Amino acid sequence: MPPTGGIDIEILLEHVSKRYAQAGYAALEDVSLHIDSGSWVFLVGASGMGKTTLLKLLYREELADSGRVLVDGNDVAQMPGSRLRRSMGIIFQTFRLLEKKTAFENIAYGAEVLAMPPDEVRKRTREILELVGLANKAGRMPGELSGGEQQRVAIGRALINRPKLIVADEPTGDLDPENSDRVIQILDTVHREHNVTVLFATHAVDIVNRLQRRVVRLEHGRVVSDALGGYWAGNGEETE
Numbered sequence: 001m002p003p004t005g006g007i008d009i010e011i012l013l014e015h016v017s018k019r020y021a022q023a024g025y026a027a028l029e030d031v032s033l034h035i036d037s038g039s040w041v042f043l044v045g046a047s048g049m050g051k052t053t054l055l056k057l058l059y060r061e062e063l064a065d066s067g068r069v070l071v072d073g074n075d076v077a078q079m080p081g082s083r084l085r086r087s088m089g090i091i092f093q094t095f096r097l098l099e100k101k102t103a104f105e106n107i108a109y110g111a112e113v114l115a116m117p118p119d120e121v122r123k124r125t126r127e128i129l130e131l132v133g134l135a136n137k138a139g140r141m142p143g144e145l146s147g148g149e150q151q152r153v154a155i156g157r158a159l160i161n162r163p164k165l166i167v168a169d170e171p172t173g174d175l176d177p178e179n180s181d182r183v184i185q186i187l188d189t190v191h192r193e194h195n196v197t198v199l200f201a202t203h204a205v206d207i208v209n210r211l212q213r214r215v216v217r218l219e220h221g222r223v224v225s226d227a228l229g230g231y232w233a234g235n236g237e238e239t240e
């Protein structure tokens, strides 16, 4: 999906603040950020600094108290959450698969609910199973798959409707280095080959520094640095 001319911004936050009802401080404070279509951005910062909150605003699991959040030109406050969530691929640290459905069914489900023709669903699902390296495990239940395999099913699920944007919240947080690398490889393939925008929240210093992409760092709900290909020293915490 090449830009159609002019600036093509996938995500735009303008002076966004968010305070949870129970909290005495803001989870996000006056955050302004734009992310171009087709780019890859890491969102980093120590625990509790606002990464998940920022991502939740994009798929409208939370609403900002003030400021504007636009995704692909649409103000999320004006859009049904279900439509927003269908337009993007969302990946979580804990895979959140449907436990009573096979790998194939978990991936296919998001297309079925949109009433895509069954032949097309099957074709896409098979292609995705190849992409994530699970063609030979299509019939397994999540409980019969390793953590790394379950996360690859979850990535497949996120890709079924060919999103322009992938939002990933610590997708490698529960994985060992080898499985983390596979996750990165799959996302990078989709990013490069289909110009998909990736916003990736993580604590994984090694991944961030290896990929040398744009790094946005949050501290107490504010953007404190935003650098292209920047080296990140980490949070001074264990890095998963």
Ligand SMILES: Nc1ncnc2c1ncn2[C@@H]1O[C@H](COP(=O)(O)OP(=O)(O)OP(=O)(O)O)[C@@H](O)[C@H]1O
Binding pocket: 020, 021, 022, 023, 026, 027, 045, 046, 047, 048, 049, 050, 051, 052, 053, 054
């Ligand atoms: N549902 C909620 N209700 C009240 N406070 C919340 C809620 N969710 C998050 N917070 C608070 O908002 C702040 C930001 O949390 P958030 O989950 O965005 O951080 P994070 O950067 O994703 O952290 P982690 O790296 O641990 O996932 C924290 O102080 C957190 O305690």
Ligand SMILES: [Mg+2]
Binding pocket: 051, 052, 053, 169
């Ligand atoms: Mg988080």
